[in-house]
Amino acid sequence: MEKERESLKENDTRIPVNCDAIIIVGLSGSGKSTLMRRLEQVLDVTAVSTSSVIRSHEKKRKGEKGHILGERTGLLPVDDIAPDRLSRMYIQKAKSSGQPIVLDAKRGALEAAWLTQELGREGKEPPKIFTIFLDYANRFERVVEREKEKNPNFAKTVDEVKIDTLEREAADFTRWQEIDKLYPGDFYGVNPYNPKAFKHDLFVENEELDESIEKIIEGLTTKGFIDPSQDSKK
Numbered sequence: 001m002e003k004e005r006e007s008l009k010e011n012d013t014r015i016p017v018n019c020d021a022i023i024i025v026g027l028s029g030s031g032k033s034t035l036m037r038r039l040e041q042v043l044d045v046t047a048v049s050t051s052s053v054i055r056s057h058e059k060k061r062k063g064e065k066g067h068i069l070g071e072r073t074g075l076l077p078v079d080d081i082a083p084d085r086l087s088r089m090y091i092q093k094a095k096s097s098g099q100p101i102v103l104d105a106k107r108g109a110l111e112a113a114w115l116t117q118e119l120g121r122e123g124k125e126p127p128k129i130f131t132i133f134l135d136y137a138n139r140f141e142r143v144v145e146r147e148k149e150k151n152p153n154f155a156k157t158v159d160e161v162k163i164d165t166l167e168r169e170a171a172d173f174t175r176w177q178e179i180d181k182l183y184p185g186d187f188y189g190v191n192p193y194n195p196k197a198f199k200h201d202l203f204v205e206n207e208e209l210d211e212s213i214e215k216i217i218e219g220l221t222t223k224g225f226i227d228p229s230q231d232s233k234k
Contacts, residue, residue, distance in 0.1 A: 019220070035213075038209055039216070045099050133204070201219060
């Protein structure tokens with residue numbers, strides 16, 4: 001078994017990352033999930049999509065089949081527990097891998113703040129966190145495309161999706177205001193709906209997926225979280 005593990009390690013072309021977490025903030029349709037999946041393939045990290053966990057939890061409660069993003073984390077039993085607590089269970093499991101965590105922080109804003117505190121309690125002060133703001137100008141069109149891929153009978157127009165999305169984001173905005181009271185002055189208390197107010201390490205906008213990955217690798221290298229000699233692994 002030990003030899004098998006060593007062999008897998010030798011054949012692993014993912015790039016090692018020397019940080020505690022990569023946190024991606026982006027609104028609906030900005031491509032967070034797609035980017036997280038790709039980052040898991042390119043970097044030696046474990047992704048946890050809190051939005052996916054919460055959605056799956058909601059589906060499970062309705063008796064529908066739920067799917068959790070984060071192939072390397074695997075599925076956990078979904079009980080009738082609070083979604084935030086469920087998200088934290090996944091984060092804890094991901095942390096136990098010993099790899100940096102990639103975490104989305106739209107619905108998962110509170111979890112991102114909690115993760116920072118957890119890392120602090122472990123003596124990682126300040127935690128080594130790389131922050132990305134992900135934006136996409138045609139995000140409502142992307143939401144419609146994504147829904148039609150899942151369900152060819154999806155009939156909502158871009159305008160209808162825009163209204164639905166903005167209503168949901170208004171609720172998210174209220175949640176961020178509550179978080180701001182819990183974590184005053186903390187980076188995670190800054191409202192992500194205003195990119196200029198968001199203290200990010202990297203702003204990714206309208207790039208192709210591979211271009212975004214290249215940009216993130218470059219940003220992580222500049223920050224000292226990737227050894228420049230690892231670039232040849234890309």
